[in-house]
Amino acid sequence: MLRLQKHLLPLHRSTSPIHLSLQRALLSIAAAASSSPSHFAAEDYLVTTCGLTREEAAKATKCFSHWKSPANADAVLAFLTGPALGLSKADIALLVTKDPRILNSSVDNNLRARLDGFRSHGFSTAQIRSFVRASPCAFRTFNIDAKLGFWISFFGSPDKFLRITRRNFYLVYSDLDKVVKTNIRLLQERGLSVQDINSMCVTNPRLLTCYPDVTRAVLMRADELGVPRNSFMFRQAVKTAAGLGPETMASKLKMMSKTFGCSDAEVARMVQMNPLVLTSSMERLQRVYEFLTKVVGVDAKYIQGRPTILMYSLERRLAPRNYVMKMLQEKGLIRKDLSFYSMVTIGEKMFYSRYIHPYKDVLPGLASAYASACKGRIPT
Numbered sequence: 001m002l003r004l005q006k007h008l009l010p011l012h013r014s015t016s017p018i019h020l021s022l023q024r025a026l027l028s029i030a031a032a033a034s035s036s037p038s039h040f041a042a043e044d045y046l047v048t049t050c051g052l053t054r055e056e057a058a059k060a061t062k063c064f065s066h067w068k069s070p071a072n073a074d075a076v077l078a079f080l081t082g083p084a085l086g087l088s089k090a091d092i093a094l095l096v097t098k099d100p101r102i103l104n105s106s107v108d109n110n111l112r113a114r115l116d117g118f119r120s121h122g123f124s125t126a127q128i129r130s131f132v133r134a135s136p137c138a139f140r141t142f143n144i145d146a147k148l149g150f151w152i153s154f155f156g157s158p159d160k161f162l163r164i165t166r167r168n169f170y171l172v173y174s175d176l177d178k179v180v181k182t183n184i185r186l187l188q189e190r191g192l193s194v195q196d197i198n199s200m201c202v203t204n205p206r207l208l209t210c211y212p213d214v215t216r217a218v219l220m221r222a223d224e225l226g227v228p229r230n231s232f233m234f235r236q237a238v239k240t241a242a243g244l245g246p247e248t249m250a251s252k253l254k255m256m257s258k259t260f261g262c263s264d265a266e267v268a269r270m271v272q273m274n275p276l277v278l279t280s281s282m283e284r285l286q287r288v289y290e291f292l293t294k295v296v297g298v299d300a301k302y303i304q305g306r307p308t309i310l311m312y313s314l315e316r317r318l319a320p321r322n323y324v325m326k327m328l329q330e331k332g333l334i335r336k337d338l339s340f341y342s343m344v345t346i347g348e349k350m351f352y353s354r355y356i357h358p359y360k361d362v363l364p365g366l367a368s369a370y371a372s373a374c375k376g377r378i379p380t
Contacts, residue, residue: 045070046100049077051093060100073103079111085125091132098136105140117144127158134165138172150176155198168205182212190219191229192238200235204242218242221249226272237275244278255282260289260300270307277307288314296322296340306341317344320373324355327366333359 042064046057049070067073080087080095087095095102105111118128121144132139148161151171155161165171174180187197187207200207207215221241227234241249257267259282271278277285288310292298296318303309312318321343328334334355343355356367369379 041070042067045073046096049073050096050103051089052097056097060096063100063104072106075107076103076105076111079107084112084115085128085132087129087132091129095132095136095139099140102140110140114139114144118148121148121152121158123158127162130162131165134162135169135172138169142172146176147172150180154194155201164201164205168209170206170209174209179210179212180208183208183210183215186212186215186219187238190222190234190238192235196235200239204239207238207242217246221246222275225275226268227275233272233275240275240278249278252278252282256285259286260303262300262304266304270304274307274311277310280311284314285310288312288318291318292340295319298340302341309341309344312344315376316374319378320370321351323373323378324366324370327363327369328355328359331359331362333362 042061043054043057046052046060047054050057052060064073077092079085080092102111115128118131123131135142151161152158155164161171184194184197188194192200197208207218218238218241221244222234222237223229225237225241227237244252253264253267253271256262256270256277257264260267289303291314292303292309293300309318322340325334325338325340325343329336329338343351346354352367356370359366372379
């Protein structure tokens, strides 16, 4: 621009209309050459065509400094929104925001091949869309054959893989050999089967993708709870240890001893019977404990022998079923010494068949009263 302006300086000294016209034209060309139209065009394109905000588009334009035209991006968007995948405008905005370089992809050499790769592992078009929404950064880049080949075999179906990926997108990024398979081996060494590990991933999806040293620490804390490794409850102990740090776990054990008025050994036995009791907040445990001792009328020893009762919802399970039990006992329809625990632990269908339907003639309003109680409206 500067060099061209120097060449044009003599023109300023001339008053010829032709010279002035030529000067303006050349200056215009020079200004156009020195500006960055591709940058501004790319930013506008990302906003108007892809649905990005101006701020998001400004961050993404560095990926498109080489753009001469939007032809390739148009082809990519046509493919992604077309019948092959059917992404919505919102999907495109998310995908391009998270991975703007996807607009530089080759439809034939990259994108079409990736869709074929997903489908070869049993993914439907709708499931591929779900993957894009769950892990937009990984759609273009991750190793489909290696990663999907392992995870679909491990989880058994694309649906389960997607369900867990929504909660932990590191599944598609973690190193299979150094991280995932090492964690599986560590869990198996503690007596957990592949089926156990698979089931645990539903509630603790990060268990397989954290660093192996973290997994070792989790397993050590699970062992410290005293649950036998070959028992079903050891799986629950691992789940509990995975969700609680060592300080939190120690604090909860101490608080339980204080709240329930029992010794450390008695608390330890409760935890061994059901480690998941540690995952409840102390406020919730205290409310349930007070309800059981003051309203239901059971003592601390009763609860210590049945710690699972502390896990049920006070509003949706314990209070409504206690109401039914009291009503039936008052009418002499069930034994006074019937265990409350036996009424709490059965499923809803069984509860109705045992304690509601047989007494519909004697207590015609019992079913509706129980339904109201389950919604938080205990009849008085």
